[in-house]
Amino acid sequence: MPPRNRLLKNIIYTIILIQPLVVFGQRAHIAVNAAQVLNNIPANLYGSCIEDVNHEIYGGLYDQRIFGESFEEPKPNPSFKNWTVYDGNWTQTNDGIKVNGGPGFKLVNNKPLTGDYTLQVQLKFIKTGLNAGLLLNVDKAGMGADNFYGYEVSIDARRQMLVLGKHLNNWIPVKEEKININGSDWTTLKVAVNGNKLSVYLNDAKEPALVYTDEKQPFPAGKIALRTFDAEVEYRSLMVTQGSKTEKLSFEAAPVPAVSSAWDGFNTTQSGSFSIDTEHAFNGSQSQVIVHEGGSGIIGVANSSLNRWGIALRKGQTFAGSIYLKAQNLQGPVTVALQSADGRKVYALQNIANISSTWKAYQFRLTSNTTDPKARFAFYIAKKGKLWADQITLMTTGKDQFKGLPLRADIAVKMQQQGLNFVRYGGTMVNAPGYRFKKMIGERSKRPPYKGHWYPYSTNGFGIEDFLQFCEAAGFEAAFAINIEETPQDAADMVEYLKGSINTTWGKKRAQNGHPQPYKVKYFEIGNEEVIFNGDNAAEYDHYIERFTILHKAMHAKDASIKFINSAWWRPGSANMERVFKALNGKADYWDLHTDADAPNSGLKVDSTLTNMQALFKKWVPDYKMKCAIFEENGGRHDLGRALGHATTLNAVRRHGDFVLTSCAANALQALGQNDNGWDQGQIFYTPSQVWGMPPFYSQQMAARNHQPLRISSDVDKGLDVTATLSSDGKTLVIHIVNPSNQTIQTDLQIAGFKNRKPTAKVSLLSGAVNAENTPEHPDLISTKTNDHIFNGDLIQHDLPANSYTILRFER
Numbered sequence: 001m002p003p004r005n006r007l008l009k010n011i012i013y014t015i016i017l018i019q020p021l022v023v024f025g026q027r028a029h030i031a032v033n034a035a036q037v038l039n040n041i042p043a044n045l046y047g048s049c050i051e052d053v054n055h056e057i058y059g060g061l062y063d064q065r066i067f068g069e070s071f072e073e074p075k076p077n078p079s080f081k082n083w084t085v086y087d088g089n090w091t092q093t094n095d096g097i098k099v100n101g102g103p104g105f106k107l108v109n110n111k112p113l114t115g116d117y118t119l120q121v122q123l124k125f126i127k128t129g130l131n132a133g134l135l136l137n138v139d140k141a142g143m144g145a146d147n148f149y150g151y152e153v154s155i156d157a158r159r160q161m162l163v164l165g166k167h168l169n170n171w172i173p174v175k176e177e178k179i180n181i182n183g184s185d186w187t188t189l190k191v192a193v194n195g196n197k198l199s200v201y202l203n204d205a206k207e208p209a210l211v212y213t214d215e216k217q218p219f220p221a222g223k224i225a226l227r228t229f230d231a232e233v234e235y236r237s238l239m240v241t242q243g244s245k246t247e248k249l250s251f252e253a254a255p256v257p258a259v260s261s262a263w264d265g266f267n268t269t270q271s272g273s274f275s276i277d278t279e280h281a282f283n284g285s286q287s288q289v290i291v292h293e294g295g296s297g298i299i300g301v302a303n304s305s306l307n308r309w310g311i312a313l314r315k316g317q318t319f320a321g322s323i324y325l326k327a328q329n330l331q332g333p334v335t336v337a338l339q340s341a342d343g344r345k346v347y348a349l350q351n352i353a354n355i356s357s358t359w360k361a362y363q364f365r366l367t368s369n370t371t372d373p374k375a376r377f378a379f380y381i382a383k384k385g386k387l388w389a390d391q392i393t394l395m396t397t398g399k400d401q402f403k404g405l406p407l408r409a410d411i412a413v414k415m416q417q418q419g420l421n422f423v424r425y426g427g428t429m430v431n432a433p434g435y436r437f438k439k440m441i442g443e444r445s446k447r448p449p450y451k452g453h454w455y456p457y458s459t460n461g462f463g464i465e466d467f468l469q470f471c472e473a474a475g476f477e478a479a480f481a482i483n484i485e486e487t488p489q490d491a492a493d494m495v496e497y498l499k500g501s502i503n504t505t506w507g508k509k510r511a512q513n514g515h516p517q518p519y520k521v522k523y524f525e526i527g528n529e530e531v532i533f534n535g536d537n538a539a540e541y542d543h544y545i546e547r548f549t550i551l552h553k554a555m556h557a558k559d560a561s562i563k564f565i566n567s568a569w570w571r572p573g574s575a576n577m578e579r580v581f582k583a584l585n586g587k588a589d590y591w592d593l594h595t596d597a598d599a600p601n602s603g604l605k606v607d608s609t610l611t612n613m614q615a616l617f618k619k620w621v622p623d624y625k626m627k628c629a630i631f632e633e634n635g636g637r638h639d640l641g642r643a644l645g646h647a648t649t650l651n652a653v654r655r656h657g658d659f660v661l662t663s664c665a666a667n668a669l670q671a672l673g674q675n676d677n678g679w680d681q682g683q684i685f686y687t688p689s690q691v692w693g694m695p696p697f698y699s700q701q702m703a704a705r706n707h708q709p710l711r712i713s714s715d716v717d718k719g720l721d722v723t724a725t726l727s728s729d730g731k732t733l734v735i736h737i738v739n740p741s742n743q744t745i746q747t748d749l750q751i752a753g754f755k756n757r758k759p760t761a762k763v764s765l766l767s768g769a770v771n772a773e774n775t776p777e778h779p780d781l782i783s784t785k786t787n788d789h790i791f792n793g794d795l796i797q798h799d800l801p802a803n804s805y806t807i808l809r810f811e812r
Helices: 009-018 409-417 464-474 488-499 505-512 538-558 576-584 603-620 640-655 695-705
Strands: 028-040 046-050 083-086 090-092 096-099 105-109 117-127 131-139 149-156 161-168 172-178 187-194 197-202 210-213 223-229 232-242 245-248 264-267 273-277 287-292 299-303 311-313 318-328 334-339 346-352 360-367 372-381 385-396 405-408 422-425 477-482 523-530 563-568 590-596 627-634 660-666 669-671 684-686 691-693 710-716 721-726 732-739 745-752 760-767 785-790 795-800 804-811
Touching: 028 721, 028 732, 046 627, 046 695, 096 105, 096 223, 105 131, 117 131, 131 161, 131 187, 149 187, 149 197, 149 223, 161 197, 161 210, 172 210, 223 232, 273 299, 287 299, 287 372, 318 334, 318 346, 334 360, 346 360, 372 385, 405 409, 405 464, 409 464, 409 684, 409 691, 422 464, 422 660, 464 477, 464 488, 477 563, 488 505, 488 538, 523 538, 523 590, 538 563, 538 576, 563 576, 563 627, 576 603, 590 603, 603 627, 603 640, 627 640, 640 660, 640 695, 640 721, 640 732, 640 760, 640 804, 691 695, 695 760, 695 804, 732 745, 795 804
Parallel strands: 028 745, 046 422, 046 660, 422 477, 477 523, 523 563, 563 590, 590 627, 627 660, 669 684
Antiparallel strands: 028 710, 083 105, 090 096, 096 232, 105 223, 117 187, 117 232, 131 149, 131 223, 149 161, 161 172, 187 197, 197 210, 232 245, 264 299, 273 287, 287 385, 299 372, 311 372, 318 360, 318 385, 334 346, 334 372, 684 691, 710 721, 721 732, 732 804, 745 795, 760 785, 760 804
């Protein structure tokens, strides 16, 4: 879900988690009747959602160790005196500064203000987007769209709206006022900060356009910043007034080498130079150029992988790579190497001679002579000449890759160990205009980069087909989403490519690309969270109905066995829902419902939502065909509370049986310290050299390992969340119990209809502090403990620890 549409959810989740569920010493009673089967349980219940947010793919599962492989990133921002850049490409103008459009780019002044002040700036939109403006009383700023505390005052030129909001590592809209401006003209934006009161003025107006007094949680005076959200904008005349003193803030900057910003240049020559060629790239829009003017010394560039964490090496580990090069009057070879972070130690190198004057791929293999978790890859020249470079690949080999695929084996295996049996590839990434299937197939080096939603310089090195190969190798049922603006012909060709015989035009292309057999994928989602950005918009729902219908017709004609998922945003109180349902029922097999799972007892809300959804479906069409698929079970945390939220969500889905296809916890992966969207919710975390499960990983694993296909009758009191399940042969009974309270609960359990049970039962337990997380230093702090317990007699007494998920497994 995009940051701008989360509203108050992050705050609400926090409030829920800090309000304890108190139980005052009473005993709880659970009654299970194995003779009363209520419904089947979805076979594909144990799902996960993966997309390229927080670098789940590019820098994560995808084995490519070079980050910035296509040199699409512009040269770095200048080093601005007294300013810190947090995302975006900020460049000086004659009397100010401008920035490209992107998700929450900000430029923060390093000097905090104290006391009351007035901040004023002039801005104009070069390309309109969501909004642009000022940040006030900023604290705890970091990379990422909403990663800071403070107020935002911005102008939305498209909607002609003045917007005021708050950020606490999220986005909380506070107030809006209608305005009348020309976004392409200079607009003066002025904010007077007087204690907890903000007064906002536009242009020469003497009366404020907006006034807000923060009575609940005012931010103290702090830093100020410029910020844009998806708008290319220019600023000038930034002034701050305190008392009788007014100061104009400048943007002094030191020049930086023209090296693509994911790379670092190094130069020991007297006169070598760097430049970025935007006209003759091999692929994408630009390539890196290095010039050696002769004499001694070397000049080159180095890459330290995602976030400049370093490339983790083991002694004897071999990497295979390729690099596209061309040269002009180059008198020596190009050297590729694995080095220490500072470049002083060389762990492996290879010289590539006779570089062509036209683009050509050169292969290399590098075997490290040492272990270093923070190494870098570099290439350089030591002789006179000019060198162009583009499309660089560096991947592991052998056991480090998952079943011969370009995937990190340690991450892929960890996902298998979680017990997943269904993985959905989708999310807001598919809403990017450049996200198109035909750009994702064939030779990786020729797949065009595109402007992604989460990362502006996204690679197509991993796409839908690569995802399907991963699921095929891992044994996961696969589902994926496509952009709703795909053409009908391209959508039909996609189905033929994935599922057609080799005698078809596109099936033959698939075989030529290395996969002769058709893929067994059957779940196709059209879009993602459609009609979410601008609220409950009837025209947008109509557009989605139109696009779904067109694409469904084209795709269904190619393969009638496909199961289609409708991604229109679910608003149960909206009259638009009935219209969407009636238009798509019979075409869409499932409606994608996105739920929340941060609170330990989240399943209660999920249960209610599913009950209401099913009732509405039946009301609208009594013999309805469409069911539900939970393709994103979202939240903002990855602690034990979230693990319990997932467990109670699974309990809720069990109660709704065949109505729900799966529940895909979001998100599958997260790079340590990487949070691009405020939804800090990875189930599996990783660094270049380590992979470990967070508490939700273990609740999923527990549930999957103890899956049984039949739900049987269970009654419970005292705030526990319980489901009971039975094997098809009636020999195994499993009880899932979540205690979401902060107190141990003593429990009496009675089991009927399960005679001749063995006295020894398996007890699996996940418990601890509700906000506890696993760390690289303590990766198993919160993990499952399984033991055998003796339970004699008809009445079983068992204590359920506070904040716990317990599974009791009985056999007979």
